[in-house]
Amino acid sequence: MTQSQGDVAKTQQSTESEQKTNSNPEKKKVTLSFLAALWPYLSRYKKVMAGAATALIITAMISLLLGQGVRLVIDEGIGAESMTSLNAMLGVVMAMVIVMAVGTFIRFYLVTWLGERISADIRNDVFKHLVRLHPSFFEENQSGEIMSRLTTDTTLLQSIIGSSLSFALRNALTVSGGLIMLFVTNMKLTSVVLLGVPAVLVPALWMGRRVRNLSRESQDTVADVGTYAGEIIRQVKTVQSYSRENFEIDAFGKEVDKAFNVAKKRILTRSALLAIVIFLSFSAIASMVWVGGYDVMNGNMTAGELAAFVFYALMVAFGVAGVSEVYGEIQRAAGATERLMELLSEQTLISDPENPFEVNTSSKPHLALNQVTFAYPSRLDRPALDKVTLDVQRGETIALVGPSGAGKSTLFELLLRFYDPQQGNINLLNTNIKDIRLNDLRTNMALVPQQPVLFSRDVWYNIRYGKPDATDEEVIAAAKAAFAYDFIMDLPDGFSSHLGENGVRLSGGQKQRLVIARAILNDPEILLLDEATSALDAESEFQVQKALDVLMENRTTLIIAHRLATVLGADRTVVLDKGAVVAQGTHESLIASSVLYKRLADLQFGET
Template sequence: MSSPQDPQVIADATEPSAARHPGTAPGSGPVSAAIPFGFLAQLWPYLKRYRHLMLGAAAALLLTSGLTLALGQGVRLVIDQGILAESLGALNRTLGFVMVLVVAMAVGTFVRFYLVTWLGERVSADLRADVFAHLVHMHPSYFEENASGDIMSRLTTDTTLLQSIIGSSLSFALRNALTVTGGLIMLLITNLKLSLVVLLGVPAVLIPVLYMGKQVRQLSRRSQDTVADVGSYAGEIIRQIKTVQSYAREPFEKAAFQVEVDAALDVARQRIRQRSILMAVVILLAFTAIAAMVWVGGYDVMTGTMTGGELAAFVFYAVMVAFGVAGVSEVYGEVQRAAGATERLMELLAEPSIIVSPAEAGPLDQEAEHHLTLNNVSFSYPSRPETNALSEVSLAVKRGETVALVGPSGAGKSTLFELLLRFYDPQQGSVTLLGQDVRELPLPELRQHIGLVPQQPVLFSNDVWHNIRYGRPDASDAEVLAAAKAANAMAFIEALPQGFASDLGEAGVRLSGGQKQRLVIARAILKDPDLLLLDEATSALDAESEYQVQQALEKLMKQRTTLIIAHRLATVQGADRIVVMDQGRIVAEGTHTQLLTQSPLYRRLAELQFGQTLSVNENEVIANN
C-alpha cells in the first residue's frame, strides 16, 4: 500500500488543484482594482432596504464621535481648572462632566453596535437567500462546469464575511474616520503650530495604506478561492469515503488534502504578512509624529507659551488621530476582503441561466394525438460541443403509450430525458408536449406534467413525510399514505423506528436501495404526472427488491404515457413499442419479436442477455413471457 512518502503519491498529491478539479469557479480571474469601500455601491440595493437602521446607526455614530472629541476638552478642564488650580470643587465638577460624557458615550455605543450588527445580519441573510434563489434556477450544466465546494463557499463563507464586515468592521472604520477628522479639527483649534507637526505625518501614513491596500485585496481574493478549493476537495472525499477506504487510498488523500491546506495557508500567510507590514508602518509613522509633537509641546509648556491642560488635550487628540488612522489601516484589510467577497457573490448573481421560462406561455392542446414529439433533434453537451449526444432524432409518442428506449451505454437515452425535462435545449430541432414547443412553456408548468423515477433514487435529509410529499407539497396525510401503499412501501416504513416521522439521514442512507426506490415511486405516484420517465428504475436491485419495485411501477404506469430506459430487455418486452438507439440515433423501432428479426443490434443485445443464439421459437417464448 502506498504511503504519503511514496514518490507517486507525492507527485499525484502535489498536482495543482485546478488540474485535479477542472471545473473552475466563475470569476476566478484577475481582481479588478476598485476604490476603497466601492463594494458598498454593489450592496446598496440590499442596504437601502434598511434605511431606518442606517439612519439610527449614523446618528449614534455621530453622537459617540462628538462625545469622544468632547472628552479632550474635559481632560483640559480637569488639569487646568482642577489639578493645576488646586481646586477640589472644580476638580469634582469637571470630573462629573467627564463622567456624564462617558455614560452618554456608552449608551450611544450600545445603540450603534446593536443597529449596525443587526444591519449586517439582515443584509447577509437577504444576500444569502438571493444567491440560493438564483442557484436553484440555474441550468444543470452550470453545476457540471463549476465546483460545488466553491459555490457553497460563496453561499456561506462569503456572506458570513460580509455580515462581519458590515456589522462590525465597517462601523469601526467609519467611527475611526470621524474621530480622525474631528481630531484633526480640534488639533487645529487647540494649537496651530503643533497641528502642522502632526499633519506632516498624515501623507506619510496614507501613502502606504493606499499603495499596499490593492495588494491586500488581491491576496484576500486568492485566499478565499483557495479556501473554497479546500472545502471542495474535502467534500468530494467525504461523499466518496467508501470508495476511498475500499481502495485503501487514505494515505494518498491525506497527502493530497495537505497540499490543498498548505496552498491556502501559503496565500493566507502572504495576506497576513502584507497586512502586518501595513499596520506596523502606519503605527511607526503615526507615533513618530506624536513624539515630535510632544517634544515641541513640552518645550512650549516649559517656556510658558502653552498650558499643561492644552498640551494634555492636544496629546489626547493626537493619540486619538493616531489610533484612528491605525484602526482604519487595520480595518482596510478587512474591507478589501469584503470587496473580494462581494465580487464573488455578485459574479454568481450576475451569472445568467441559459434555460429560462418564456415571457408569454403557449397553450397546450389537450386533444393532441401525440403526447410527446421530437422533431429532427440534434444536441451536444456544452462541455463536449464537438460530439453529438443526439443526431437528427425524430420520435412521436401517443397518449397512454408505453415506449421503451434500449441501446448500449452512450446511445443518448438519458440525454433524451434531459431534453424532455428541459435541463438543456437542443441546438437543432424541437421537442413538443401536447402540440407545444417546450421552450414556449413555463418551466414549472412543463415539469409539473412530468414524473421522473431515476436510476439512482434521490432522497433528502428529512423524514418520510417530507420525501414523499416533495412531489406535491400540499398533499394530505391520507394521500401520502395512499401513495406509499401503492408503491409497496408501507411495510418497511411502518417498521422504521418512528414510522413516517423517521429521519432517513443524508441521501436516505438509512434505507436499502429497493426501499429508496419505492419512496421515489411513491413521490411520483403522489405527483400524478401525465408523462412518466423511468430511467433504469430497477437496474441496481436484487430480485426481491426488483419484484416489489416492478409491482409499484406497474401501478404507476397505468393510464399514463410512459418512456422507459432499460438495459435488461426482459423488463421492457411488454412495452407497446421498443425504440433502439445507437450513437445518438434511432436505428430501429418495433415490438420485441419484430426487432429480433429486423434489428441486428437488438438481436445481439438479446443474445448477450439471454446467453444463447435465439431461434424463432425461442423468440416467441421470450416475447410471450
C-alpha cells in the same frame, strides 16, 4: 457548425475566459466598490442606517468634546486649584461619557443587526438564484466552491458590515474631527503631526491593495479545501475499500497547507501594514510632544492645551491605526462581495418564457420531438442527439434502448428542459416546451432515475417531496403501492425515521422503492423511468413492476431500458445509436428488422 451551436461555443469561450480571469486575483479589475455592489441591500434599511449614523456622529462629536473637557479639568480645575471648578468640569465630562455610552449601545446594536440582516438577505438571494440556474452550471462548477461562497463569504460580510465597517467609519470621523480640533488647538503642533500623514497613507494604500488580492486568493483556497474534503467524505466507502486513507490524509494536508500558506502571506502583509502605521503615527506624536513640551516650559502654551492636543493627537493616531487595520478586513469583504456578485450575475440558460402559452390538453400527440439535435457545450462537435424525430401518443408506453452513449438519458434531460436543443423543437400537447412555464412543464412529468436521490430528512418528507400537500394516508398508500410500506415500518421510527445523507441508512433497493413511491404520489401525466427497477432484487423487482404496471395504465410512459426483458410489454420500442433513432417497433418486428436490436437481444436472451 450552426448558428445556434456557434452561439453556445461563444458562450462557453466567454465563460472559460471569465473563469481564467477570476482565477487570477492579481489581474482582476474591480469596476465597483463592494459598498456600491451592496447598496441595493443596504438601501432596504435606510431607517436603521440613519439611526446608526446618527448615533455614530453623536458619539464621535462627544469623543472630540472630551478633549476640551480634559483641557478645562486641567486648566480650570487642577491648575486653578479650585475643587468647585474641578467638580463642575468632571461632572460635565461624566455627562458626556454617559451620553457616549448610550450612543455606543445604539450604534453597536443597529450596525450589528444590519450586518446580520444583510448577510441573511444575500444568502437567501444567492440560494434563490442558484436553485433556478441551469443544471449544467453545477456540472461545470464544484459544489464545495459554491457552498463556500454561500456560507463563508456571507458570514464574512456579516462580520465586516456588523462591526469592522462601523469601526472604520467611527475612526474616520474621529480622525477628521481630531485633525480639525488639532488645528483649532495649536497650528504649530498640527503641522508637525501632518508631516507624518503622507508617510502613513502611502504604504497603507499600497499594502491594502495587496491584502485585497491575497484575501481573494485565501478565500478561494479555503473553498478548495472544503471541496476536497466534501468529495472524500461522500466517497469514504470507496476510499476505505481501496485502503487509500493515508493517501487522502496526505493529499488533504497538502490542500490545507496551501490554504495556510496563502493565509500566512495575507497575515504577514496585514501585520506589516499595521506595524508601519503605528510606528509612523507615534513617531509623529513623539515629535509633537517634544515641541509642545518645549512651548509649555517657555510659557507659549498652557499644560491643559498640551494635554488636549495630546488627547486629539492620540485620537488621530489610534484612529489612523484602526482604519489601517480594518482596511485589510474591508479588502477581504470586497473579495467576498465579488465572489457573491459573480454568482448573482450568473445568467441561467433555461428560464420561463416572457409570454407563456397555455397548453391544449386535447391536442395530439402527447409528446413530439421534431428534428431535435443537441450537443453538450463541452462537446459541440459530437451531438448527443442527431435529428431525432419521435411522436408519443397519450397513454403510450415507449421503451428507449441502445448501447451506452446512444442519447437515452440526454433525451430525458431535454424533455425536462434541463437543456435546450440547438436545432429542432420538443412539443408537449402541440406546444413548444420553450413556450411553457417550467413549473407547468415539469409538474406534468415524474422522473425515476437509475440512481435514486433522497434527502437527509425523514420518510414522510422524501415521499411527500413529489406532492407537498399530500395527506398522511396518501403517502402511506403510495408507499404500499411501491411495496415499500413493510420495510418502512421496520425502521426505528417508521415513517418518521431519518434516512441520513442520500438515504445512506437504506439499501439500494429500498431507496429505489421510496423514489418510486414519490413518483406514484406525484400522479404525473408523463412517467420517465430510467431503469427504475435496476437496483432491486428479483422479488422486489417483480412487486414493483406490478405497481408500475398499474401506475402506467392510461399514462404516457417513457422507459430507458438496458435489460430488454423489462420492456417486452411496451407498446413500441425505439432503438437509439450514436444519438439517432435507427429503428422502432415491437420486440418481434425489431428482431427481424434491426441488426443492432437483434445483437442486443442475442447478448441478453441467448437468441441465435
